[in-house]
Structure formats: structure tokens, C-alpha cells
Amino acid sequence: MSVDVQTALRSPRSYELARKALEVMEAHQVWPTVRNFELWVHYVAEKESPLAQEIDRLLAAGEPITETVGEALAAQFLPEAKLNGDILEAGDVLSKELQSVTAAIESAQRSSEEYGQELAIASGRLEGDDATTVKSVVEDLTAATKKVQSENSQLESQLADTTAELGRLRESLDQVRRDAMTDGLTNLANRKAFDEGLESACDHADAASEGMTLAIIDIDHFKGFNDAWGHQIGDQVLRYVASVIGRMGAHPRMAARYGGEEFAIIFPAENGRAAKAVLETIREEVSSRSLKRRSTNEDLGTITVSAGYAERIAGESTMSLVERADAALYASKHAGRNRTTAAPPMAAVAAA
16 A cells, blocks of 8 residues: 555544445445455545546446456556566566476486487497498487587577576566655655665664664645645645655665655764754755746745654664654654754653
């Protein structure tokens, strides 16, 4: 499921979404299977999404949402289903290539065995000194050698083709992994990628005896902005803020969409002072731009962001680090928003 839907299903809104999904499914005589429930939760949660638009088109045309149609919709629009399909397809290609190589190797092995038998026979026949026999043996060995050479040439060609195909397959799987780790709306790393990246960054920090900092950023009053101007304008705002965060959080930093209108940046081997400077640059750049509706050039005003960051101490868990950065973010929001707040050191937290 998308980050927004996952977030919604971990909030009080989840019961409302579940009830709506079941009501709509019953109204359209769709069986409440796990796959169908996932589809229709997306449908009621994101009414302007491509999936919802396609379901609306099918319903308007009077087409029933059968199991087959549901699976096709899932494969096209649900990231996990699409990922599973891509992996299965890649696995089929790999299996066929391996079967082809196995067959070529078995054929080459048979030719080598036959060649060995020819040599054994030739050795016995050459014990005599009859010129005619020697000529016949040489001719037989020449034919056997040519056959082995031909088999080996075919095997080399097959292996070359397979190597090229496996290279293409590896590139395809790499792209599938990148897609699975990327937020579709903002093109930043998604929550799954963030969780893995944070775990890796913490492990590296401990192994290298380095520090690191985590920041969480939230768009101020985004829900009100979204309600006032609509989800499409809201999506444009998310993309704009993400572009600023992504530019400032480029490698070796890691910028991610943390969930909804929240973003995160991992600062490997950087202290809180360095992170704060980056966060202030992001905050000032976002607030300095007056937004306009693309279609009408209508002035939408400005938006601001709040941020909180926590400098990690050696051995600190990812959960603790996220909690401290999140608490610092909420401190910024409670203090009036449009500001950056540092989490207190761990010792101060423990003392409190």
C-alpha cells in the first residue's frame, strides 16, 4: 500500500476506511477477499488516484469487478503486487536461461565422453603398424575433434548469450528494487527505504565510531491547505517541498518521504550543527516562494515547514533516535511552527 494509506490504517481513521471499503464492495457485489479489500481501501482512501479513476471508469461502463479484473488492477496499480509480478517474470526468464545453459553443458559433456571413447579405441587400433589402419584412425579422430569443437563453440555462444541476458535481468531487478524503494509522488526514498537506510547508517556509525544526525520535517498546516485547494494542489506542494529536501539531502545524505506530509533526512557522519544549517536553508527556501496554481496562475500564498533533529549517541537504537527527532519536531510545531528545534541530549532526556 502507499505510504498515505499505510499511515491512515495506523490511525483512528482506519475503522472509517475499513467500513467504507466494505460498504462499497457490498454495493458492487465484490467479494471481501484480502486482495479485493486492499484494492477498495485504496479506492476509498485516495479517490483521485489512478486506481480509483480506473475503478470509476469500469463501474461507469457497467463492468463487474471480478476476481480476474481485481488481480489485473492490483498488478497495475498496487506497488507490492506489481513488484511480485516483476520478480516472478524475472525468475521465469532466469529459469529458462539456466535450463538452456544446463542443456548445452550436458551436450558438451556427452561429446567429451564420446571423444574419450574414440581416443581409447584409437589407442587400441594404433598398436598395429598397418598404414591403412593409421589413416583410418586419424580420420576418425579428426571427425571426433571437429564434433567436440563444434559443441564447445555452441556452448561458448550460449554462455555469451546467457551472460548478456543475465546482465539485462540484473539491471531489470535493480530497477524493480529502486522502484520498490521510491515514493511514487515525490521520487524520494519511501518509508521502507528509509527504515533500511537508517538501520544501515546506525550500524555504520557504530562500526566506524562516527556520529550521525536524523531530522524530521513537516509541512505546516498542510491538511488545511489540502482541504482548501484540493488534493492535486496538495500533491504539487508535496512535490515542491520534496524537490528542495531532495536537493539538500542528496547522497551521502538520505532524503525520504516519511509519511503523508512528513519527510526525513539522514545525515551520516554529520553533527547537529551541520544538520541545523541544512534544515534552516530548506525552511528559508520553502517559505520564500509564493506558490501559484499552474492552470490559472492563481496565487496560493506561501507555505512553511517545521523541523526537528536529534544527534545520535553511540549505540542508540533507531527507535530512540526517531522518537527524539519526532519530539523535537513537535516542539517546533508547539512553539509556533516555521522553525527548527534540536532534541535535547540523551543525558538530559534521561534526567527529565
